[in-house]
Amino acid sequence: MVIDMDCTTLLENLRKFEAPRHEALLKRLKEFNHHNQNWFGSPLPQGQDHTEIVKEIFRVIREPFGSSKGKCDVDDMEHEDADNIANAELLKELCGCLKILSRAKEFAHAISNVKGCFSTVLAYGNVTGERVLDCVDSSKKYSTNQQILELMNETETEALRVICNSVFHSKDSRSVYKEHCCSQYVTNRLRDQGVLQHHDSRVNSVLVKILFIMSALDTKERDNMRFAFNTVGALINLLERSLRSINENKTYCENDAQRRVFDLQLEEIREILKTLFNLTVKLCDETTLEESDCRNYCLLVEIVKEILTKPFFKCFLHNGLVSDVANVCINLPQSCLSKLVPGVRRRKWEDPVPHKDGYPLEYELKDMSAVVTLVDCLDKELQKGCDVQGNTSQAFSVLVSLCHICRCLRSVRKYLRIQVLPPIRDVSIQPEEADTLKGRIIKLMTHPVINIKTIAADFLFVLCKENPDRLVKHTGYGNAAGLLASRGGIALKKDGNPCENMTDEEKEANATELMKLVDKMSSLDVIKPAIVGEDGQPQVVDSIEARHLIETRLEKVKEDTK
Numbered sequence: 333m334v335i336d337m338d339c340t341t342l343l344e345n346l347r348k349f350e351a352p353r354h355e356a357l358l359k360r361l362k363e364f365n366h367h368n369q370n371w372f373g374s375p376l377p378q379g380q381d382h383t384e385i386v387k388e389i390f391r392v393i394r395e396p397f398g399s400s401k402g403k404c405d406v407d408d409m410e411h412e413d414a415d416n417i418a419n420a421e422l423l424k425e426l427c428g429c430l431k432i433l434s435r436a437k438e439f440a441h442a443i444s445n446v447k448g449c450f451s452t453v454l455a456y457g458n459v460t461g462e463r464v465l466d467c468v469d470s471s472k473k474y475s476t477n478q479q480i481l482e483l484m485n486e487t488e489t490e491a492l493r494v495i496c497n498s499v500f501h502s503k504d505s506r507s508v509y510k511e512h513c514c515s516q517y518v519t520n521r522l523r524d525q526g527v528l529q530h531h532d533s534r535v536n537s538v539l540v541k542i543l544f545i546m547s548a549l550d551t552k553e554r555d556n557m558r559f560a561f562n563t564v565g566a567l568i569n570l571l572e573r574s575l576r577s578i579n580e581n582k583t584y585c586e587n588d589a590q591r592r593v594f595d596l597q598l599e600e601i602r603e604i605l606k607t608l609f610n611l612t613v614k615l616c617d618e619t620t621l622e623e624s625d626c627r628n629y630c631l632l633v634e635i636v637k638e639i640l641t642k643p644f645f646k647c648f649l650h651n652g653l654v655s656d657v658a659n660v661c662i663n664l665p666q667s668c669l670s671k672l673v674p675g676v677r678r679r680k681w682e683d684p685v686p687h688k689d690g691y692p693l694e695y696e697l698k699d700m701s702a703v704v705t706l707v708d709c710l711d712k713e714l715q716k717g718c719d720v721q722g723n724t725s726q727a728f729s730v731l732v733s734l735c736h737i738c739r740c741l742r743s744v745r746k747y748l749r750i751q752v753l754p755p756i757r758d759v760s761i762q763p764e765e766a767d768t769l770k771g772r773i774i775k776l777m778t779h780p781v782i783n784i785k786t787i788a789a790d791f792l793f794v795l796c797k798e799n800p801d802r803l804v805k806h807t808g809y810g811n812a813a814g815l816l817a818s819r820g821g822i823a824l825k826k827d828g829n830p831c832e833n834m835t836d837e838e839k840e841a842n843a844t845e846l847m848k849l850v851d852k853m854s855s856l857d858v859i860k861p862a863i864v865g866e867d868g869q870p871q872v873v874d875s876i877e878a879r880h881l882i883e884t885r886l887e888k889v890k891e892d893t894k
Contacts (some may be wrong), residue, residue, distance in 0.1 A: 339385055342429070346388035349395070354422050357392070361425035368432050382442040385433070390449050393426050420483040427456065427490035434494050440501035443494070450498060450508045456491035458521070459514040459542070485532075492538040500545050506553075509546065515553060516561045518543060523566040525573070533596040536570065540603040543567075547610040558611050565628050567611075571604045571635055579644070598648060601639075605656035608632065612663035621665070629664055633671040636660060640705040654709045655726045658733035666740035673698040673744060695747040703737070703744055706730050707751065707769070714772040727776075731787045738794045749795045753806050763808045770806070777811045789815035 345360040430453070433439035444450050454460045495514075498505035509515075518539050525531040543563060547554040557563035578597055612629075621629070636657050639645050645653065661669065676699050679685070686693045691704045710730040738745040752770055764775040776788035789807075793815060796802035803812045831839055853859045854874075862870040863881065873881070 349392050358422050365428045382438045386442040386446050420480050424483050424487040427487050431490050431493045434497035437501045440498045444502040444504035453494050457495050459517050460512045461517050519561045519563045519566050533600040537600045537603050544607040567604050568632050602656050609659045615663045616665050629668040633668050637702045640702040655729040658729040661733045662736050669740050672702050696743050698743050711769045731791050735791050774807050
């Protein structure tokens with residue numbers, strides 16, 4: 333993609349722009365945005381004047397509406413709707429152009445460094461408390477032209493995406509963002525959306541993503557969101573509202589339009605869960621929780637249980653949703669996690685316990701359905717046969733979550749020990765070769781990625797009540813050696829020189845015996861003596877060469893032991 337040529341041509345069109353003649357620029361912007369919509373910030377060529385392009389875009393943004401502050405006077409739009417629609421469309425395309433350019437660090441820094449530019453974007457995104465575009469309530473005195481209102485709504489969405497890209501790439505943008513207390517205004521908007529009958533999942537997803545980026549890159553802002561702005565409560569209420577909306581509209585797959593709406597709602601849910609993970613980091617380290625916080629986190633666990641147990645969400649858990657749910661569980665304290673396995677009424681002895689995917693759903697009068705879903709997702713992920721890579725895999729997230737839940741809830745640990753580590757009945761099969769969930773997890777204990785093998789071993793260690801003998805019994809000594817060594821359970825020592833403390837006569841006798849054994853095994857084709865060649869590959873040698881190599885090695889050993 334020739335992004336530099338597009339920028340050069342675009343800059344020429346921006347410089348030629350004079351209000352109200354905008355047809356040529358509008359056409360060029362549409363071409364630019366369409367051509368580069370899938371460009372995501374690959375390295376730009378040197379020498380590109382990013383600041384000049386940004387300056388020209390903001391000069392044009394301010395001109396069409398006759399305001400030095402970049403405000404859109406919608407009252408004037410009532411006079412000539414055709415021109416006003418074109419103006420609104422131009423503004424949308426300009427913000428769309430900025431969204432694409434801000435995917436590159438160079439343009440994101442330019443937006444933050446040009447005076448007043450990023451503040452204008454914040455205002456267009458409606459995250460500063462000052463309405464520049466009214467794109468929500470058409471009952472006010474603003475324009476009632478539906479097309480204009482839709483374009484203004486799209487402009488706000490594009491501006492929010494510019495904010496996302498800018499705060500991600502630029503520290504200066506994050507500073508301006510904090511100066512305007514934008515997290516508080518974003519939180520208030522999301523809190524209002526949580527009580528509305530209808531809300532825009534597309535806008536909400538971008539708003540939540542802004543909070544996600546800020547909470548990930550700025551620890552002080554994360555603390556402000558949690559303690560000063562009550563962002564956690566607003567996000568949990570919005571999450572509950574989103575789930576309720578999905579449950580009320582179960583006909584999402586009847587046509588493409590409904591499917592797109594559902595996909596946006598699902599994206600909104602995932603963004604909320606990711607942000608809640610950031611905001612609850614180190615929550616388990618706190619000794620006490622405020623009563624309101626405890627209520628919020630208990631409600632969050634109930635929502636997590638609903639996502640895991642509702643059949644409606646089952647087909648979406650394997651598309652990344654289960655990772656987001658599992659990650660949230662990792663941070664929650666024991667007092668709240670108990671809501672994940674609520675109590676059930678005692679059954680009559682003749683009533684069978686319900687099962688799901690071969691797992692009983694009840695244990696010790698506790699509802700284990702949410703835990704069963706996590707285990708089932710883990711098993712299916714490992715059965716795919718695909719390589720589990722790093723901390724981003726679903727299997728890793730579920731294993732970490734299950735470790736934390738088992739340490740917090742004794743009933744879950746006992747239940748999973750029975751399901752994952754049943755009594756050993758067939759010792760003819762290596763533990764890691766068994767076609768069971770246990771075998772697949774044991775196989776991960778020797779995975780090349782350190783984090784994967786560590787968490788797999790830790791999970792089984794927790795199920796064994798952190799008893800080394802039980803772990804070795806179920807996994808074998810070789811599979812358990814790494815974990816036990818890291819925890820001081822075994823001591824690994826270097827093998828000494830076998831020829832040490834031998835006399836020369838004993839060494840000669842051992843060497844002669846070794847050569848006889850090599851000759852005998854070579855003649856029977858039991859072994860084929862080989863050496864490592866220059867290319868690093870083994871090369872077969874005959875018995876005479878092998879004897880010569882042994883004699884050479886023996887001489888070297890004699891020299892080393894003198």
